[in-house]
Amino acid sequence: MLARQGRKWMRFSTETWKSVNGDATNSRRRIVRGVSSGAETLAKERVDTVVIGAGVVGLAVARELSLRGREVLILDAASSFGTVTSSRNSEVVHAGIYYQPNSLKAKFCIRGRELLYRYCSEYEIPHNKIGKLIVATGSSEIPKLDLLMHLGTQNGVSGLRMLEGFEAMRMEPQLRCVKALLSPESGILDTHSFMLSLVGEAENNHATFSYNTVVLNGRVDDKKMHLFVAETGQCEAEAQFELITNLVVNSAGLGAQALAKRFHGLDHRFIPSxxxxxxxxxxxxxxxxxxxxxxxxxxxxxxxxxxxxxxxxxxxxxxxxxxxxxxxxxxxxxxxxxxxxxxxxxxxxxxxxxxxxxxxxxxxxxxxxxxxxxxxxxxxxKQPTSDFVIQGEETHGVPGLVNLFGIESPGLTSSLAIAEHIANKFLR
Known part of the structure; x- marks a missing residue:
């Protein structure tokens, strides 16, 4: 699985695995299922911080933590970064209009947008602040548009302006509406270039990536998280490696809750549906x-x-x-x-x-x-919309574990702000 040379990590080849664990046919009885039995027979390695998930939020977190001097290892089950939700979205930089005031979505979107535009300018990431029109196509929708204007104003979004239909259609001749809300702070970016830059920044600060690596489960021992990992494709089999870490950030996106349920010692009542x-x-x-x-x-x-x-x-x-x-x-x-x-x-x-x-x-x-x-x-x-959930030991009682749940839109816009928040709150 993973070998460490200085601060560098690399994947073991099959032959190396044989030299470490013996031939697979003879050593299968010595390989254990993570927390289920004799984990002391596994190859073990200590690492300061592990980020699980190399989507845009995980990458931002890894970069921020590495910038602050932490030794960071990023694990992802896919063969590269950003292959799931981060590459399957609208690539929009949101202004912060839609979210309840003082919610994490509102706070992180506003702060994240500021950080994101600054980052894109500094690192020459292709982007364009083209603006957005939210439109009411019938009179019955105007009160909802007014509510969005109110929310955006409360959240501190600058430049919002309500337009009559003819004003909006003058801007966009193909458009038909009776009223529109103009958001000049909204924009678009090249998500892949952004993520590629985050990877490079993290690596420049000695963070290391291990793709095709799945975290099967984990447990807490002596106030440290122990993660049991295997190569992707071995998810139904035994753990191949044990990582002992001070801080784990579960940024597994679609699989964050399912992964959290595999952390022994974490009460399931803290894992949202x-x-x-x-x-x-x-x-x-x-x-x-x-x-x-x-x-x-x-x-x-x-x-x-x-x-x-x-x-x-x-x-x-x-x-x-x-x-x-x-x-x-x-x-x-x-x-x-x-x-x-x-x-x-x-x-x-x-x-x-x-x-x-x-x-x-x-x-x-x-x-x-x-x-x-x-x-x-x-x-x-038919249920009310939910906020982002970012929980650490103060919530669930498990030392060294930060879970990120429900990071949907505006997750891309919020990514750098989420990373900043985690670094400020959970680094000791």
């Missing part, structure tokens, strides 16, 4: 130029922000995501990320009427299946 909502995107084809220059969002719907228009930095127009609640997803499936990410072309039939409420000139046959993502939610259909 998991709910999942798939969101599909369709791309616009056949257009000579993008119909809009700004982001265009309808009034938010249950579980999401509505089927909106986003542009990427290459001018590609995307519509989405919609909301499709996924039921009966068991812990094992979420732990192994066994979600269905296929986009059913027939879902376009529901996209056309929703989009035409604000873009009536959308032509039949111009929507092509794009991609989908899964939102890691803490509440389900």
């Amino acid at each position: 998991s709910h999942y909502a798939r969101g599909c995107y369709f791309t616009l084809s056949g257009a000579k130029s993008p119909p809009f220059s700004k982001l265009v969002y309808p009034i938010p719907e249950e579980g999401g922000l509505g089927v909106h228009v986003t542009l990427d930095l290459n001018g590609l127009v995307k519509f989405g995501p919609d909301v499709e609640w996924i039921e009966c997803t068991d812990d094992q499936s979420s732990f192994l990320n066994k979600f269905d990410y296929r986009v059913n072309p027939q879902r376009a039939e529901k996209f056309y009427p929703e989009i035409r409420k604000y873009y009536p000139d959308l032509k039949d046959g111009t929507l092509e299946p794009g991609y989908s993502g899964i939102r890691p939610k803490l509440t389900g259909p």
Whole structure:
């Protein structure tokens, strides 16, 4: 699994594993199932800090902790960074309009946006503060638009301005609405370039990455977290390595709750329930130029922000995501990320009427299946929206463990602020 040379970590080859543990056929009885029995027979290694999950939030946390002098090891079950939710979103920098005042989402979005734009400018990450229009397409939606204006103002979002329909349509001739809220602080960025930069920054500060590595379970012993890990694909088998660490940040995204349930000594009443909502995107084809220059969002719907228009930095127009609640997803499936990410072309039939409420000139046959993502939610259909959950020992009583639950939108925008918060609160 993992070997340490100085401050560098590397994956053992199969032959190295044989030299350490003996030939696999002869040593199987000496390999244990993590916490279930004789863990003393496992190869062990001490590391100061482990971040589980190399999505954008995990990367931001790893970078921040390494900048503050901590020895950081990042583990991810995939073959590279940012392969799940972080690469399946709208790539939007949110202003901070939608969230309840004083919530973590509001605080981290506002602070995160500031840090993110600063980071993108300093490290030359492609981005563009193109602005957003949230639109009311009927008079019945105007009170909801007024509420968003009120929330955004309370949250300290600068530059918000309510527009009459004709003013908004003058900005965007293809748009149809009766009123709109202009958010000039909203924007877009190249998420992959951002994550790649975070990886480089972390590595420059001696953080190390181990991909294709899954954390099977863990336990607390002598006030230190012990993690039992294996190569991806060995999730049903025995642990291959034991890590003894001072601080563990569970940033496993869709699998954060399922992983937390495998930490022996963590009371399950502190682990919130998991709910999942798939969101599909369709791309616009056949257009000579993008119909809009700004982001265009309808009034938010249950579980999401509505089927909106986003542009990427290459001018590609995307519509989405919609909301499709996924039921009966068991812990094992979420732990192994066994979600269905296929986009059913027939879902376009529901996209056309929703989009035409604000873009009536959308032509039949111009929507092509794009991609989908899964939102890691803490509440389900017909339930109030939930806030981010960031809990440490003061909440669950387990020393050296920080759990991140329900980090959905605005997780990308909030990533640097979440990292700052964790470093400020949990580093000793």
